[in-house]
Amino acid sequence: MSGGSRIPGFYRLSLSERRELIAGRTGVDIDALTRALAGGGLHVSVAEKVVENVLGTYGLPFGIALNVRINGRDRLVPMVVEEPSVVAAASNAARMVRASGGFFAETTESLMIGQVQLTGIARPAFALRALEAGSAELLELAARSVPGLLARGGGPRKIEIRDLGQGMVVLHVLVDCQDAMGANLVNTIAEAVGPRAAELAGAELGLRILSNLCDRRRVKVSCRVHATELGLRRTGDGASESPPGSSSVPASTQGGPSIVDAIVAASRFAEADPYRAATHNKGIMNGVDAVVIATGNDFRAVEAGAHAYAAHSGVYRPLAVWRRDGQDLVGELEMPLALGIVGGTLRIHPTAQLALAILGVETASELSLVAASVGLASNLAALRALATEGIQRGHMSLHARSVAVAVGALGEEVERVAENLSREGGVTREAAERILATLRTED
Numbered sequence: 001m002s003g004g005s006r007i008p009g010f011y012r013l014s015l016s017e018r019r020e021l022i023a024g025r026t027g028v029d030i031d032a033l034t035r036a037l038a039g040g041g042l043h044v045s046v047a048e049k050v051v052e053n054v055l056g057t058y059g060l061p062f063g064i065a066l067n068v069r070i071n072g073r074d075r076l077v078p079m080v081v082e083e084p085s086v087v088a089a090a091s092n093a094a095r096m097v098r099a100s101g102g103f104f105a106e107t108t109e110s111l112m113i114g115q116v117q118l119t120g121i122a123r124p125a126f127a128l129r130a131l132e133a134g135s136a137e138l139l140e141l142a143a144r145s146v147p148g149l150l151a152r153g154g155g156p157r158k159i160e161i162r163d164l165g166q167g168m169v170v171l172h173v174l175v176d177c178q179d180a181m182g183a184n185l186v187n188t189i190a191e192a193v194g195p196r197a198a199e200l201a202g203a204e205l206g207l208r209i210l211s212n213l214c215d216r217r218r219v220k221v222s223c224r225v226h227a228t229e230l231g232l233r234r235t236g237d238g239a240s241e242s243p244p245g246s247s248s249v250p251a252s253t254q255g256g257p258s259i260v261d262a263i264v265a266a267s268r269f270a271e272a273d274p275y276r277a278a279t280h281n282k283g284i285m286n287g288v289d290a291v292v293i294a295t296g297n298d299f300r301a302v303e304a305g306a307h308a309y310a311a312h313s314g315v316y317r318p319l320a321v322w323r324r325d326g327q328d329l330v331g332e333l334e335m336p337l338a339l340g341i342v343g344g345t346l347r348i349h350p351t352a353q354l355a356l357a358i359l360g361v362e363t364a365s366e367l368s369l370v371a372a373s374v375g376l377a378s379n380l381a382a383l384r385a386l387a388t389e390g391i392q393r394g395h396m397s398l399h400a401r402s403v404a405v406a407v408g409a410l411g412e413e414v415e416r417v418a419e420n421l422s423r424e425g426g427v428t429r430e431a432a433e434r435i436l437a438t439l440r441t442e443d
């Protein structure tokens with residue numbers, strides 16, 4: 001990418017200027033970009049082949065998170081999300097983090113889990129020994145079922161077996177899926193080894209399916225934010241690059257250690273209370289899912305894995321925590337993330353292909369680092385707003401814009417109606433209609 005991910009005033013550009021600029025920076029052909037975004041990208045004739053009983057397609061906004069830097073590399077990050085503020089907030093938080101070097105992210109080992117359920121086992125200890133002894137044969141069977149994956153350097157790596165009690169044993173096949181999310185590959189493997197595993201264990205064969213708790217394919221992200229970055233809008237570029245919905249902070253809480261402590265207290269709240277942890281994690285998933293959806297990945301699988309992992313200690317916990325380090329705030333996020341850059345929806349969805357081209361990721365692991373970093377950025381933005389002015393102010397200004405559009409405001413009228421609505425305090429359709437009518441008479 002040329003020119004980096006920092007683009008002050010981006011939101012002020014027209015739609016076509018924004019497209020030109022992103023195409024220019026990422027080297028994506030402008031016509032290809034325009035085509036991939038037309039009408040939501042997916043043609044109904046293709047959609048018809050993807051799911052059943054199709055009537056049409058369903059569009060969502062496709063935005064770009066700015067300022068993101070991960071492991072020293074800038075990324076312009078496509079986000080598909082319907083919730084106002086999410087893209088602006090992630091960009092704003094990424095700018096604060098960028099001042100301290102950006103996000104640092106890594107993946108752990110990258111293995112998916114295929115499960116084979118074995119039931120009706122009279123002597124579990126014997127079954128465990130037999131399966132252990134047969135592991136090499138089972139791995140061989142597994143490998144033979146996915147020759148394409150083997151050719152790409154992936155494949156089954158390990159067998160693990162657990163006694164679940166009540167005559168039930170589960171066999172896990174750990175699979176390196178390379179750049180695929182891996183659901184089909186892992187299911188193929190589980191089905192290939194199932195019958196022989198049942199034979200070895202003297203068991204009845206049960207389910208053969210991947211686990212979405214992919215805790216052997218995790219991402220860790222950390223970041224640091226100077227206290228001064230948290231409270232201040234920098235004059236000159238800060239205000240001009242902050243779109244509506246990215247919050248400013250009132251003078252009483254600006255800068256300094258108090259915001260750091262307030263965010264740490266918000267983190268501790270989530271660490272102590274599953275009711276809060278669920279909402280804290282929802283804020284993380286605002287960022288993660290938006291990248292997952294933009295890139296054509298399975299967000300239900302990601303959600304299932306994230307929340308199962310959040311509860312893996314037996315208590316539902318936040319996926320990211322925040323602490324003070326001197327005058328800085330430091331955040332850490334760890335979560336399972338099984339994403340692909342080949343196969344699945346990517347084969348057929350032009351907008352998902354465009355998202356990957358804009359991102360410039362070359363491996364599925366790289367994509368996971370991006371999604372998790374944007375998740376941490378979203379969490380930071382939410383906690384900062386909640387710990388200071390609350391989130392409603394930012395949300396209301398965006399809500400005001402959509403109400404302005406809904407009553408027919410056009411071009412510059414949208415901002416003017418929204419500003420007036422926000423100033424008045426009551427964001428209603430009636431008020432928007434009245435303000436728009438007045439503006440038009442005055443002009």
Ligand code: MEV
Binds near residue numbers: 283
């Ligand atoms: C709203 O989409 C997300 C938040 O509720 C997250 C949070 O409370 O941390 C603002």
